Amino acid sequence: MTLRFNSVRTQLTTAFSFLLVIIVAMSILAIYALHDATEAFSSFVHGIDARKSVAEEIRGAILRRDLAMRDLVLAGTPSQVNEAAERVRQTDNEANRLVRQLKDMAVHASDASATTIEKIEAVERVEAKYSPLARRIAELGAARQHDEALRSIDEQGRPALASVLQALDDYASYTRDRSQHLLAQYEQDDRTDRNIILTLAAISLIGALLLSIRITGNILKSLGAEPTTLKAIAARVAQGDLRPIREVAAAKPGSVLASMGDMQSNLIARLTAVAAAARQIEMSSTQIAASNTDLSTRTEAQAGSLEETAAALAQLSASVTQTAENAMHASVLVDGVDEAISQSTRMIEAVRTQMDQISASSGKMGDIIGTIDSIAFQTNILALNAAVEAARAGGHGKGFAVVASEVRALAQRSSASAKEIRKLIDESVEQIRRGGNVAKDAETAMGHMTANAGKVGLTIKEIAHASVEQSEGIAQINLAVSQIDSATQSNAALVETTASASSALQLEAQNQSAAVGYFKFDEADNVQKAADSAPTPALQARRIPQLSYARAGL
Structure with a gap:
């Protein structure tokens, strides 16, 4: 029959x-x-x-x-x-x-x-x-x-x-x-x-x-095997043991045991990708933290340079006042004023250059945050796929479904944090752009001061008028320096926020790696290879040049 x-x-x-x-x-x-x-x-x-x-x-x-x-x-x-x-x-x-x-x-x-x-x-x-x-x-x-x-x-x-x-x-x-x-x-x-x-x-x-x-x-x-054998294999998978099943080799294609073997292979592939992504996120968050530390140091240096610039401007203001009070000494002080104006011009140019560099660095940070957001999105997609695969496995994939749900929640939190950092960086870039415009205006004013200082040698009467113009230019410079200082303080706060976010991201990446580590399978080398072959965010290549400010030698 x-x-x-x-x-x-x-x-x-x-x-x-x-x-x-x-x-x-x-x-x-x-x-x-x-x-x-x-x-x-x-x-x-x-x-x-x-x-x-x-x-x-x-x-x-x-x-x-x-x-x-x-x-x-x-x-x-x-x-x-x-x-x-x-x-x-x-x-x-x-x-x-x-x-x-x-x-x-x-x-x-x-x-x-x-x-x-x-x-x-x-x-x-x-x-x-x-x-x-x-x-x-x-x-x-x-x-x-x-x-x-x-x-x-x-x-x-x-x-x-x-x-x-x-x-x-x-x-x-x-x-x-x-x-x-x-x-x-x-x-x-x-x-x-x-x-x-x-x-x-x-x-x-x-x-x-x-x-x-x-x-x-x-x-x-x-x-594909005795029910007791299938029960034991299912219990192993439920406990996170994804090591190869010896009985699968003798199972008939299309049998329950063969399907469990295919499911195990797919789970190993997905977990390998998730583990590699977790390692990449951890490495990227570490690099971001290091970059934030470097940026914080440069921001402190910039603040010191701004203090020196303010002191130089104070000295310049005193010199201009002295020039207005004592026109007789104008000819003697013309050279000193011209030199001071030239130094101020160079310092303002350096400030504008540094502001441009800060703007470029902020743009790069935005790119980095975009990379983090993309990684979080891919992690969310992988977690969603893992949840779908776990749902297909029914009761056998319940434990993995919980892990996939946690991974997906972590990825969503990473994406939300990246969006907040991007928003703060965009605001900082806009403020830096405004500071750059003010520095440009200050540079133009300093050009006028240079021209006026040149005219001091022609006529002493114009010294008082030039001194007034210099006072106005200095006031503008002070305003620009105040704006630059405000932008610098904002940058410092943003750096602290970014550092906190990167630390949280690093912690979440470690938690994600620990969650993936719950599963046991003979694919550790594959995970390492996948992590090594994955594109590493070029954070090291995007080093922000060390700011160097000219010290006012007044």
Whole structure:
């Protein structure tokens, strides 16, 4: 027997349906056989056996009637005569009644054959001859005509009685033969039914055995291993053990065990990618932290340079005031003022250059934060894919689904932090751009001051006017320096925020690596290779040049 169904349910349904059909067929056959046996027994009891009993009763009635006639002839007293005569009438009536009953039973019986009716009619004919003779003999005996009665008994009664008994014997013999024939037929039918039932039982047993062997083999092929082995493997996977399963090599393609092997391979591939991404995030966050430390140092240096610039501007303001008060010394101080103006111009140019560099560095930081955001997005996608794979695994992937959900939450938090840092960097870039414009304006003003200082040598009258212009230029410079200082303070705060965010990102990356480390599989080298081959964010290449500020030598 070959089952060509892939579904275990279909196989089991087919097998049990087959057995059910066999059982129903056997039950129906047994019911019909029992019904036929019951019908046959009932027909025998109410047919042949009942008629045989009536025939025996007829024999008994006839013999009693014959005995009553003899008693009547031999009776000595009138009371004995009357009693014997009454017995003759009763037994005669009984014999006639039984003969009619026997014939009626044969005529209305479905199992009575023509021979049966013929035998009963023969009994009826001889009884019809003997009954009047018996009544006449009884009348002779009652009339005390003993000799005539005895002669009738000897000459007519005995042959008639012999004929009736012979007819009853013929009927009894035929009934016995008929009973033996029916019994043989019933036994043959019983053997036939028994053989059919035994054959169906053997077929059902053989079919059940073949089906059980076949279905067991199909189920084992579908599972790929024993259920206890599958349970142990599932328990290992649930505990995070993703090391290779030895039994998978012998599993049939498409079986549950082979599917578990494929699932394990896919999980290892996904975890390898997640682990590599976690290492990259950790490395990138470390580099960002180092870059933030470097940027903080340069910001402090910039603040010191700004303090020196403010001191230089204070000295320049004092010099201009002194020039206005003492025009006589203007010619002497022209060279010093010109030099101071030149230094201020150079310092402002350096400030503007540094502001441009800070702006460029901020843009690079924005690129770095974009890289972090992209990594967080990819991590979120990988975590989502892992959650989908875990959902497909059902109850076996429940633990991994929890881990994937945590990884996805960490990636989303990293993305949110990157967006906040990008926003702060954009605000800093805008403020630096404004500071650069102010520095440019200050540079232009310093150019004017240089031109005015050149005119001091031409006319002393213009010294006062030049001093006023210089005072105005210095005021603008002070304003620009204040704006630069404000921008520097903002940069410092932003650097601290970025450092805090990078530390949090590094901690989250470590947590993510620890979560991936829950799983055990022989793919550590692959994880390392994937991490080494992944593109490393070029943070080291994007070093912000060390700011160098000219010190005011006033």
